[in-house]
Amino acid sequence: MKIEQITSGTYTPTENCQYVITQSGDYTFVLEKENLATEIVCIAKSTDIELAIEVIHKASNTRSNIKVSETVTSNKAVFTGKVIIEATAQGGQAEIAHKVLALGKGFTAVSKPTLELKTQNAQVTHKALITPVDPKELAYLQSRGLSSKEAQTLILEGFYEESLNSIKDATIRDRVKKAYEL
Amino acid sequence: MQSFSKGVTEQTVLEISRLKQEPGWMTEFRLAAFRTFQQLTTPSHIPQLANLNLEDITYYVVPEQTKKRTWEEVPADIKATFDKLGIPKAEQEILAGVETQVDSNVLYESLNKELEQQGVVFLDTDTALEEFPDIFREYFGKIVPPQNNKFAALNSAMWSGGSFVYIPKGIQVTRPLQAFFRINARKLGQFERTLIVLEEDSYVHYIEGCTAPTYSESALHAGVGEIVVKKGARAKYTTIQNWSKNVFNLSTKRAVVYKNASMEWTDGNIGSGVTMKYPTCELLEQGAHGEMLSVAYAGKQQALETGANMLHKAPNTTSTIVSKCLVKDGGSSTFKGSITISENATQSKGSLKCDGLILDDKSYYASYPTIKSSEQTGQVQQETSAGKLEETKLAYLQSRGLTKPEAEKLLIGAFIEPVITKLPIEYALEFNQLLNTEITK
Secondary structure, three states, X not given: OEEEEOOOEEEOOOOOXXXXXXXOEEEEEEEOOOOOEEEEEEEEEOOOEXXXXXXXXXXXXXXXXXXXXXXXXXXXXXXXXXXXXXXXXXXXXXEEEEEEEEOOOOOEEEEEEEEEXXXXXXXXXXXXXXXXXXXXXXXXXXXXXXXXXXXXXXXXXXXXXXXXXXXXXXXXXXXXXXXXXX | OEEOOEOOOHHHHHHHHHHOOOOHHHHHHHHHHHHHHHHOOOOOOOXXXXXXXXXXXEOOEEOOOOOEOOHHXXXXXXXXXXXXXXXXXXXXXXXXXXXXXXXXXXXXXXXXXXXXXXXXXXXXXXXXXHHOHHHHHHHXXXXXXXXXXXXXXXXXXXXXXXXXXXXXXXXXXXXXXXXXXXOXXXXXXXXXXXXXXXXXXXXXXXXXXXXXXXXXXXXXXXXXXEEEXXXXXXXXXXXXXXXXXXXXXXXXXXXXXXXOOXXXXXXXXXXXXXXXXXXXXXXXXXXXXXXXXXEEEEOOOOEEEEOOEEEEOOOXXXXXXXXXXXXXXXXXXXXXXXXXXXXXXXXXXXXXXXXXXXXXXXXXXXXXXXXXXXXXXXXXXXXXEEEOOOHHHHHHHHHOOOXXXXXXXXXXXHHHHHHHOOOOHHHHXXXXXXXXXXXXX
């Protein structure tokens, strides 16, 4: 599998790929080759970000998976995810998962995961969640001796863990961790 | 039957208002709405809307029949329409009130004595304007202003008929109030206007069902519904829409919901050629609740765009949107909806779920949900799934002795079950009947 950290643009993968995104932009992925699998991992931390990600399934049995994890404090985070399954993409599968953890006041978080299906022989799911830190979780960690800040840091690590661990290239993973002090 | 010439002009607006002998403020309202209508543009994202020629529609028809008070006096062809919908005869007797819209005026209405004694008002909108001018003026056009969209502006300029419901403080209306709408004149535009006001701690369930006989030229139905749900009140609004395939159904419905009050929409869309409809709840005070349960079926040459919007503007408000869309025979169904939690709407929660079921390879489904939050303690979530009936489930049911159509019917029933179970039993049966007829065509 090819693993790449990318910036805005149109990508037409020819082999199974994992793309890592950490900055605003318009990203388009065209899946023209049969049986191709594409994974897109987006990570952002309390920074103004506008992500527009479009995946167009053109060939049969193509798969795509978009995973976006971000926190907001006083910033603006807008995510638009679009999956199109063309009539030619029989057996296409797509998944979008977007989660936002709200840490501060004065933010705006928007999630627009959209889909278009032009064949019945496909399966698409998407889910999105904008949520605060669970006060019970915070209270529990503090009851175990952690300070409020330490507890929050631990919750934050837990929030990003799945996305970070899914990055299959250690160098890219470390770069993202370092950039966001995770 | 006296009809106006076709097309929208300022003269038509003035003439409607004059014929109805309306107060000056309403004439002014209509004229201002007409100017707004001229400024706004028609949405371009639904290609079928291009077939709608607003200049080729008759905007008002004065029916020859006079108002009827009892069921026996209702014309036979209207009764036949009810039969077509499968409404049992016995149901007439238990209905709290029945109001039928034929052409542009409400011709039939009845309100039983029990309701009258409670102070409940259930009238056609035109009569309500005459009899309850103060309540009318306080709310009319305030919840859905003409600026809301082009078709709301058109309705505001041309409205005629519709229902007016007023529930006094503390009154619980135990039986649903029902209104059936119907178009039976060629090219007749329908611009019914519904206004429902619930005073504190009251309850009502308002039901509207639509059916239209088939005719060859396009008809437009651009209704507006405004609902006010005051502190502690609960409103249920159920729509079963079964317009004929040449109808453009472009409705605007909006509710304002106050402290600890609840607004619950249930929406069944099965007919019309083009539908655009996204009822909205504005949750204005603490503890307000909004709910939308929607099912839409789009078959051959149908493009249905349905959904809902929930606007959380106060603390501890909650909302739910559940949408089920089915498509077959080249039909197109789109979900459009949103939940927005504003800053300071603390501890508010919203949940949106939209599912699409594609029953053949010629059809199209899309979903455009949006969730938005600016409040740290707010929580909002969204979930979507789309695809076909699961092969493994079909195979299992067939292995248990069901034929393929039977197995499909069972799974489709399970798919729409969360919405159907919320309907009154007679409507659930009726809707299932309509859906089965459409799907097995």
